[in-house]
Amino acid sequence: MATHCKDYDFRQIEPHWQTFWQEKHAFRAEKSSTKPKFYVLDMFPYPSGAGLHVGHAEGYTGTDILARYKRARGFNVLHPIGWDAFGLPAEQHAVKTGTHPASNTQNNIVNYRRQIRALGFSYEWEREVDTTDPKYFRWTQWIFLQLFKKGLAYVDERPVWWCPELCTVLANEEVIDGKSEVGGFPVERRNLRQWVLRITAYAEQLLDGLKEVDWPDSTKRMQEAWIGRSEGAEVRFKLEAAALGDLNIFTTRPDTLFGCTYMVLAPEHPLVPALTKDAQHSAVESYRKATAAKSDVERMSEAAKEKSGVFTGSYAINPVNGARVPVWIADYVLMGYGTGAIMAVPAQDERDWEFAKLYALPILRTVQPPADFTGDAYTGDGPAINSAHGDLSLNGLHVAAAKARTIAWLEAKQAGTHRINYKLRDWLFSRQRYWGEPFPIVWVSEVDYRQAAALRPDLPAAPVTYVEGGVTHCALPLPEMALPLVLPDVQSYLPSGTGESPLANVTEWLEIWFNAENGAAIPASQPRPAGAAWLRARRETNTMPQWAGSCWYYLRFLDPQNPNALASQAALQYWDVPDLYVGGSEHAVLHLLYARFWHKVLYDLGVVPQAEPFKKLFHHGIILGEDGVTMSKSRGNVVNPDDIIKSYGTDTLRLYLMFLGPLEAMKPWNPKGIEGVHRFLQKVWRECLGEDGGANLKISDTESDPPELIKLLHETIKKTGDDIEDLRFNTSIAQMMIFMNAVQKTPQVSRRTLLTFLQVLAPFAPHIAEELWARLGGSGSVSESCWPVYDADLLVNTMVKLVFQVNGKHRGDQLLPVSITQDAAFEVAKNHERVAPHLLGKSVQRIIFVPRKILNIVVS
RNA sequence: GCCCGGGUGGCGGAAUGGUAUACGCAUCGGACUUAAAAUCCGUGACCUGUAAGGGUGUGUGGGUUCGAGUCCCACCCCGGGCACCA
Numbered sequence: 001m002a003t004h005c006k007d008y009d010f011r012q013i014e015p016h017w018q019t020f021w022q023e024k025h026a027f028r029a030e031k032s033s034t035k036p037k038f039y040v041l042d043m044f045p046y047p048s049g050a051g052l053h054v055g056h057a058e059g060y061t062g063t064d065i066l067a068r069y070k071r072a073r074g075f076n077v078l079h080p081i082g083w084d085a086f087g088l089p090a091e092q093h094a095v096k097t098g099t100h101p102a103s104n105t106q107n108n109i110v111n112y113r114r115q116i117r118a119l120g121f122s123y124e125w126e127r128e129v130d131t132t133d134p135k136y137f138r139w140t141q142w143i144f145l146q147l148f149k150k151g152l153a154y155v156d157e158r159p160v161w162w163c164p165e166l167c168t169v170l171a172n173e174e175v176i177d178g179k180s181e182v183g184g185f186p187v188e189r190r191n192l193r194q195w196v197l198r199i200t201a202y203a204e205q206l207l208d209g210l211k212e213v214d215w216p217d218s219t220k221r222m223q224e225a226w227i228g229r230s231e232g233a234e235v236r237f238k239l240e241a242a243a244l245g246d247l248n249i250f251t252t253r254p255d256t257l258f259g260c261t262y263m264v265l266a267p268e269h270p271l272v273p274a275l276t277k278d279a280q281h282s283a284v285e286s287y288r289k290a291t292a293a294k295s296d297v298e299r300m301s302e303a304a305k306e307k308s309g310v311f312t313g314s315y316a317i318n319p320v321n322g323a324r325v326p327v328w329i330a331d332y333v334l335m336g337y338g339t340g341a342i343m344a345v346p347a348q349d350e351r352d353w354e355f356a357k358l359y360a361l362p363i364l365r366t367v368q369p370p371a372d373f374t375g376d377a378y379t380g381d382g383p384a385i386n387s388a389h390g391d392l393s394l395n396g397l398h399v400a401a402a403k404a405r406t407i408a409w410l411e412a413k414q415a416g417t418h419r420i421n422y423k424l425r426d427w428l429f430s431r432q433r434y435w436g437e438p439f440p441i442v443w444v445s446e447v448d449y450r451q452a453a454a455l456r457p458d459l460p461a462a463p464v465t466y467v468e469g470g471v472t473h474c475a476l477p478l479p480e481m482a483l484p485l486v487l488p489d490v491q492s493y494l495p496s497g498t499g500e501s502p503l504a505n506v507t508e509w510l511e512i513w514f515n516a517e518n519g520a521a522i523p524a525s526q527p528r529p530a531g532a533a534w535l536r537a538r539r540e541t542n543t544m545p546q547w548a549g550s551c552w553y554y555l556r557f558l559d560p561q562n563p564n565a566l567a568s569q570a571a572l573q574y575w576d577v578p579d580l581y582v583g584g585s586e587h588a589v590l591h592l593l594y595a596r597f598w599h600k601v602l603y604d605l606g607v608v609p610q611a612e613p614f615k616k617l618f619h620h621g622i623i624l625g626e627d628g629v630t631m632s633k634s635r636g637n638v639v640n641p642d643d644i645i646k647s648y649g650t651d652t653l654r655l656y657l658m659f660l661g662p663l664e665a666m667k668p669w670n671p672k673g674i675e676g677v678h679r680f681l682q683k684v685w686r687e688c689l690g691e692d693g694g695a696n697l698k699i700s701d702t703e704s705d706p707p708e709l710i711k712l713l714h715e716t717i718k719k720t721g722d723d724i725e726d727l728r729f730n731t732s733i734a735q736m737m738i739f740m741n742a743v744q745k746t747p748q749v750s751r752r753t754l755l756t757f758l759q760v761l762a763p764f765a766p767h768i769a770e771e772l773w774a775r776l777g778g779s780g781s782v783s784e785s786c787w788p789v790y791d792a793d794l795l796v797n798t799m800v801k802l803v804f805q806v807n808g809k810h811r812g813d814q815l816l817p818v819s820i821t822q823d824a825a826f827e828v829a830k831n832h833e834r835v836a837p838h839l840l841g842k843s844v845q846r847i848i849f850v851p852r853k854i855l856n857i858v859v860s
Numbered sequence: 861g862c863c864c865g866g867g868u869g870g871c872g873g874a875a876u877g878g879u880a881u882a883c884g885c886a887u888c889g890g891a892c893u894u895a896a897a898a899u900c901c902g903u904g905a906c907c908u909g910u911a912a913g914g915g916u917g918u919g920u921g922g923g924u925u926c927g928a929g930u931c932c933c934a935c936c937c938c939g940g941g942c943a944c945c946a
Contacts, residue, residue, distance in 0.1 A: 218864050222941060225863070230945075251946060264946090307944085330944095337945045344946085351944055423945050585940080659884070661873055666939075670872060676884045679899095686899090731874070734883035741883095744900090803879050808927040810879050834913095848926050854878045858926050 002774035006693040008685040010649025014767040018117055026783055027071075027122040029078045032574070038075040039575050040067050041554055043583030043591075044082045044129075046546075047108035048089055052115040053631065054639045054657065054669065055584075059620035061654045062663050062727060063582050064121045068763035069724045071122075072787035078575055079122060080557040082129035083109050087546045088171065091435040092182075094493040101435040101493070105132060115641060120650045120766055122783070127560045131549030132435075136556060138484035139566040140548050141440045143598060145477050146605055148441070149458055152198040155466045155475065158428055160499075162190035168495040169432040192499050193466055195430035195439065195542060199597045203227055203422040205611075206596055214616040219588040226589050228423025233407050235343065235416035237263065237316040240324065244274050247316050247327070250338030250421055253348060254410065255394060255402030257320045258387040259366035260343040261356065263327045264309065266335035267291040275327055277313025284310050284329060291331045307332055307355045318343075319415040320406070321389035330355060338421050346377065353377035367399065427594065429545060434493050434502040436543030440478035440485045442514050442521075448535040449474035452516035455533055476537065482519020487543075496541075503541040510539050550591055551598040554578055554613060566607070577613050585619040592617070618727060623660070624668040631669075639669050651765035652678040658729035658764065680737055681768055684761065687743050688754055688772045695776055700748050710794060712742050713753055717790040720760050729764070736761060751776060756788045797852075804829040805856040806838040822849035829855055 001020070003012050021027065040063050045056055067079040083105075090101040090108075097104075109130065116123065129136050147153045161170040165185035175187050199206075207227050210220045232252035239247055247263065265272055267288045276284045287310040309330030316325055325343075332351055333342050346356035347365040353376045356363050366387045369378040384402045387394035392409045394402040410416030430439070444452065446465075453459055456479070464475040478485055488509040496504040504510060511524040514537035521537075528534055552566065558575045559567035592614065599613035624630060625637025632638065644653045655677040661667040690696045705713075716739040723732035739757060743749050755778050762769035762782045773782035797818055802825060804812045812834035816825060826847055829835050835857075842859035849855050 218941080221864065225942060228942095228945065232946085249946080253946080332944045332946090334945065342946045349946070351946075354944095421945080588941080659872090665866095665873090667872070670885070672885055673872065674885095680884085682898090730872095731883080734874075737883055801879085805878080805927070808878090808925090813879065846926065848878095850878065854927085856878080856926050 002771050004693065006689075006691065008682055008768070010651065010767065011646075013771045014118075014120065014645075014650050017767045017770045018120055020770070020781070021122070021783065022117075022125075024781075025126070026781065027067075027077075027079065027124050028126065029124055030076050033076040035074055035076040037078065037575060037579075038067075038070045039078040039578045040070070040580045041079075041557070041578040041582070042081065043581070043587060044084050044550070044553060045112060046084045046087050046089075047105065047112045049093070049104070049108055050633070051108075051111055052119075052641060054623050054641055054644075054653075055631070057119055057641050057653065058623055058657045058663070059582050059584070060116070060119065060121055061657050062620060062729060063580070064119075064654075065658070065724060065729060065763040066580065066727070067122055068766060068783065069721070069787065071783070072759070072763070072785065074786065078127075078557065079124060080127040080129075080560075081116065081121070081123040081125075082127075082553055082557070083112070083131065084546065084550050084553070085109065085130050085132040086436050086544075086549055088433070088435075091433055091493060094435070098493070100489070102132065118645055118650060119641065119654065122766075127557050129553055129556050129560050131437075131553065134484040134486050135563075137437045137549065139556065140437050140544065140552070141478075141483050141485060142480060142566065143552060143602070144437075144544070144548070145440055145458075145480060145483075146607075147197060147598075147601060148464070148475075148477055149460055150601065150605075151460045151462065152201060152601065153429070154196055154198065154464050155193055156196050157191040157466075158194040158196070159189040160192050160194070160432070161187045162192075162499060163187045166495075167497045169499055171431075190499065192432065193468075193542075194428055195540075197427040197429045197597075199427045199594075200422060200424055202597050202600055203229070203424050204420075205600055206424075206593065209596065209600070209612050213612055213614065215614075216585075216617065216619060219585065219592070219617065219619065222588045223593055226424060226593065229420060230422075231418075231420050232403075233410060233416050234339065234419040235319065235410060236414075237319060237325075237343070239275070239327075240315040240317060241275075244271065247271065247341055248339045249341045249343050250419060251343055253345065253399075253403070254406040254416070255384060255387075255397075255399050256345040256348045256366050257318065257343065257406060258384075258389070258394070259345040259347045259364050260318055260323075260325060261346060261362040261364060262325050262344045263316050264330045264333045264342050264344050264355070265312075265327065266333045266340040267329045267331055268335040269329070269340045271341075272312065272329055275312045275314040280311060280313040284312060287329065294331075307351070307358055309355060309359065311359075319410065319413065320392055326361075328359075336425060337423065348377055348379055350377045350379065366394075427597075429548075430542035431545050432495065432499060432501045432541075433543050434487065434490060436545065437548055438485045438487055438503070438543055439540040440483060441475050441540040442478070442512070442537035443473040443540065444476050444514070444535050444537045446472050446474055448537075449476060451532065452476050452535060455517050473538075475540075476514075476516060476535075478519040479517065500541045501543060503539070503543070510541065512537050512539065547591060547594050551595045552602075554581070554595075555602075555608065572608055577610060577615055580616050580618060581614040582618045582620055584622070588619070618664070620663050621661075621665040621667060623657070624666060626669050626671060628668045644674070648674060648678050649681075649767070651681055651768050655681065655733060655765055659733045661730055663727050663729060677733070680733075680740065681765060683740055683744060684757075684768065685772065687740065687749070688758075688776055693775075695751070698746075698748050699751050699754065699776070701751050703748055703750065705748075705750050705753050706746065709742055709746055709749070709753065712739055713756060714790040714794045717756070717760055717788050718795065721787065721790075724763065733764065736764075758782055759785055759788050800852045802828075802852070803854045804832060804835045805854060806835060807858055808856060809838075811835045811838050818852050820851075822847065822855070825849060825855045826857070829857065 003016050005012050042060050042063050067077050071077045085105045090105045093104045094101040161175050163170055163180045163185050166180055170180055180187055207229055210223060230252050233254040234248055234250050237247045309328045312327045314327045316327055318325055344352040346352040346363040348367055364386060366384055367378055367382045368385045381399045384394040384397050394405060407418050449463055465472050488506045490502050490506055493502055495502060508523040512521040513524055513528050513534050514521050515533045516535055517533040555567050559571035562568055595613055600611060602608045603611045627637050656674045659677050688696055716735050719735040720732040755776055758769045758773045759782060769782050799815050800818045801813050802816045812832045814828060844857055844859055846858040
C-alpha cells in the first residue's frame with residue numbers, strides 16, 4: 001500500500017496518502033456512536049481569488065493536529081470545512097468582467113479545495129457547505145424570517161457612504177480618507193432605507209453569556225467594551241416653555257445633579273428646532289448644517305481636538321433645585337446614545353469642563369476633591385457638597401450612596417428612573433448589492449397587508465413599515481414553504497444608480513403579483529391571477545451582508561443535507577456546539593457577537609438546545625512576511641503554501657508552521673527555519689529505512705531498547721499528548737526532535753519503539769507517518785491506530801540531579817536518590833569540591849531544601 | 861487618553877518562584893569525501909583569566925524572597941483594541 005520510493009520523495013508520498021484517505025472516507029464522523037464526541041471547528045474561509053495563504057494554513061494545521069489526535073484518543077470527531085462565499089470581491093470581479101459572480105466564486109472554491117486537500121487536512125468533505133448554495137441560504141433566509149416574526153428586524157433610514165461618480169453605495173472599508181478606494185472619487189453620506197436587526201434587545205444576555213464561555217480574556221473584554229453597559233438614571237428636566245414637554249437626559253452620575261449648570265443636545269435632536277429662539281436661529285441652523293456635513297469619523301477626530309457649540313436661547317428647569325439652566329447644542333453629544341441629550345456638570349466631567357471654560361459657563365463643585373487634587377474636573381469619589389434643596393440632601397454622602405438617594409428621590413417625584421444604557425447599536429443588516437442572500441420579503445400596500453394578515457399566522461405583532469412620499473409600505477414575508485428565494489440573473493452587476501442594488505433593475509423579478517399564501521409570484525406585467533391571495537408587490541432589493549451566512553454555519557455542519565430543518569434535533573443534541581473554535585482575533589467582536597446573537601434567538605425559539613454557540617475559543621496568530629511586516633501582495637512578501645509544498649512537502653510545511661512559535665503568537669516567516677524541520681523529517685526517514693528503501697538494519701525485532709530510550713519514548717508520548725491538548729505544538733515538536741536525536745545515537749532500536757513514535761508523529765506529519773508505518777509493517781493505517789499509552793511508572797525517577805546553591809547561587813549539582821533527606825544531601829553538598837570552597841570560613845545560617853530540586857545553603 | 865498583550869543569545873523561541881537560553885536556525889571548528897552536497901561530532905550571552913575558576917546578565921529603576929525571566933510598584937519601548945458613549 002505504501003509507495004516504493006527509496007528516498008523521502010514527498011511529491012510521491014503525499015498525494016498517495018491523500019488519495020488513500022479520500023477513497024477510504026477516513027475522516028467521516030460516525031452518525032451515532034458510543035464514543036465521546038469532539039467537534040473542532042475552524043473559521044471557514046472566504047474563497048478569494050488570491051488562494052489560500054499560510055495564515056489560513058497555520059490555524060487549520062493546529063486544528064487538524066488536534067482532530068487527528070482526538071480520533072486516536074477514541075473520540076468521534078467532527079471536523080468540517082466550507083466556504084463563506086458571498087462577498088464584495090466576487091461582485092467587483094463580476095462588474096469588471098460581466099460574468100456571474102457565482103462562476104468566479106466556484107472557480108475560487110475549486111482552487112481552495114485543491115489547496116486544502118494538498119495540505120492533508122482531515123476534513124470531512126461530505127459535510128462541505130457553501131453559503132451561496134440555495135440549499136444553504138434557504139436556512140439563512142429562514143432564520144431571518146424567525147427574527148422578522150419575533151419583531152427583531154425593522155427598517156430605518158440610515159446614513160451610508162454614497163459615491164456619486166460610481167453611482168454606488170460603498171462599504172466603510174471601501175472609503176479611504178473620504179475618497180472611494182476605487183478611482184479616488186469623493187463620497188458623501190446619504191440616508192438610505194436599511195434593514196436593521198434589534199441586537200440591542202439581547203445586550204444583557206450577550207453580556208451575561210460571556211461569563212460561561214472559555215474564551216481569551218482579551219476577547220471577552222473587547223465584547224464587553226463593545227456592548228458597553230452603563231448604569232445610571234434617566235432624568236426628566238422640565239422646559240421653561242412648558243408646551244414643548246420635557247427634556248430627558250441620561251446620566252451615570254445622578255449624584256451630581258446639583259452641579260448641572262447647562263444642558264447640551266445633539267445637533268440632530270428633534271427638540272432643537274422648537275427650542276431655538278429667533279435670535280439664535282441662524283447660528284443654530286448653520287451649526288446643524290455644518291455638523292450634518294461631517295462624517296462620523298471627521299466629527300470625532302475634529303471635535304476631539306476642540307469643543308464647539310451654540311446656545312439655543314431656551315432654558316430647562318433642574319428637577320432637584322428648580323435652577324434655570326441654559327440649553328445648548330454641541331456635536332460632542334451624540335444622538336445615537338442615551339437620549340441624545342445630557343445635563344452638563346463641568347465640575348465633575350472633563351468634557352463639560354472644557355466646554356464650560358470655552359463658553360464661560362458656570363462651574364459648581366458638588367463632589368469635594370481630595371486636598372491634594374490639582375486637576376480641573378474631578379471625576380473621582382468623595383463627599384457631596386453644595387447638594388441640598390428642599391427634601392433632598394446629598395451633602396456628605398459619597399458617590400455610590402448619593403446616586404442611590406438621588407434615584408430614589410427622582411423616582412418618588414416621578415422626575416426620573418434608574419436606567420441601564422448600552423453602547424451597542426442595532427445591527428445594520430442590509431447591503432445595496434447583488435451578491436448576497438436576497439431578503440425573503442415583499443413590500444405591499446397597507447390595505448393589501450391587512451388582507452394578507454388574515455391568511456398568514458406568521459406575521460410579526462406589529463407590521464414593519466416605511467413611508468415614502470407619504471405612502472406607507474408594509475413588509476410581507478415570504479411563507480417558509482417558498483424558500484429559498486434565489487437571486488435572479490441580471491443584465492449588469494452595476495448598481496441601479498439610485499442607491500438600490502442591481503436587483504432593482506430586474507423589473508420582471510421586482511414588480512410582481514404575489515401570492516400571500518404560498519409565496520408564488522408572476523411578473524406584474526402579466527394579468528393578475530384570480531384569487532384573494534394575489535397581491536401587487538415589489539420585492540426587497542437589498543441583500544444580506546456577508547456576516548449572515550457565517551452566523552450559523554457551525555450548525556449546518558451537524559446535518560448539512562437536511563432538507564427539512566437547518567439541522568435535525570438529533571444532530572443538534574448529539575453534536576452540541578463546537579468544543580473548540582479556532583480563528584483570527586480580527587473576528588473578536590463582530591462575527592462572534594453576531595453569531596452569538598442569532599444563536600440566542602434560536603435558543604429562545606427552541607431551535608437549538610444551548611444558549612452559547614462557542615464554548616471554547618482560540619485565536620491563532622498571524623504569520624508575518626520574512627521582513628517582519630504583514631504579508632501583502634504590494635510588499636511582495638507573501639508566502640504561497642503551494643510553493644512550499646512543491647519544494648519541501650506538506651508535512652514539512654505543517655511541522656514548520658507549528659514549530660515557528662506558540663500558535664497564538666504573531667511571528668515572522670523564516671525560509672531558513674523550514675530547512676530545520678525538513679531535516680528532522682529526513683532524519684525520521686533515515687532512521688526507519690535504509691538506502692534501499694527497506695527497513696533500516698539497526699531495527700531489531702528481538703533486542704529490547706536501552707532503558708533510557710524507553711523512558712524517553714514514554715516521556716515523549718506524555719509531553720506530546722499534553723501539549724496537543726493545550727495547543728502548544730511548538731514544544732511537542734521540540735520533544736519529538738529530542739527523541740529522534742536519541743534514536744540516532746542508539747546503535748540499535750526496536751521496531752516497536754519506532755512504530756510507537758510514528759503514532760505520535762502522525763497528527764503532525766500524517767503522510768510520512770503513514771508511509772513509514774506501512775513500510776515498517778504497522779497494521780492498518782496509522783491514522784486509525786490508537787494514541788500510544790505511556791507507562792507512568794517509567795516516568796518516575798529514582799535518581800535526580802540535586803542542585804546545590806550557596807546564598808542562592810548555583811555552585812554545583814549531583815545525581816542523588818530522590819528520597820534523600822535534607823541532612824544527607826547537606827553532607828554531600830558540604831563535601832562537594834565545587835561547593836566546599838564557598839562554605840570555607842563561613843557559618844551556616846539556614847538551609848533551604850526542596851526535595852528533588854535544590855539545596856540552598858545560606859551562610860553569613 | 862483608556863483597556864489589553866508583549867519585550868529572554870546573532871535569529872525564531874523554551875523555562876509549576878528553584879541549574880536562564882530546551883528545540884531549531886545561523887556562525888565557527890572538526891570528521892567523512894579527490895572535491896562538493898548530504899550526514900555526523902563539537903562550538904555557541906557578556907566581562908575577566910593561560911586555565912581551573914570568578915563576576916555580570918531575561919527592556920529600565922526599585923521592592924518582596926534563602927532564591928525572581930516568573931510576584932509587587934514606577935517608568936520606557938513595541939503590538940492590538942477602544943476612543944467626546946454623558
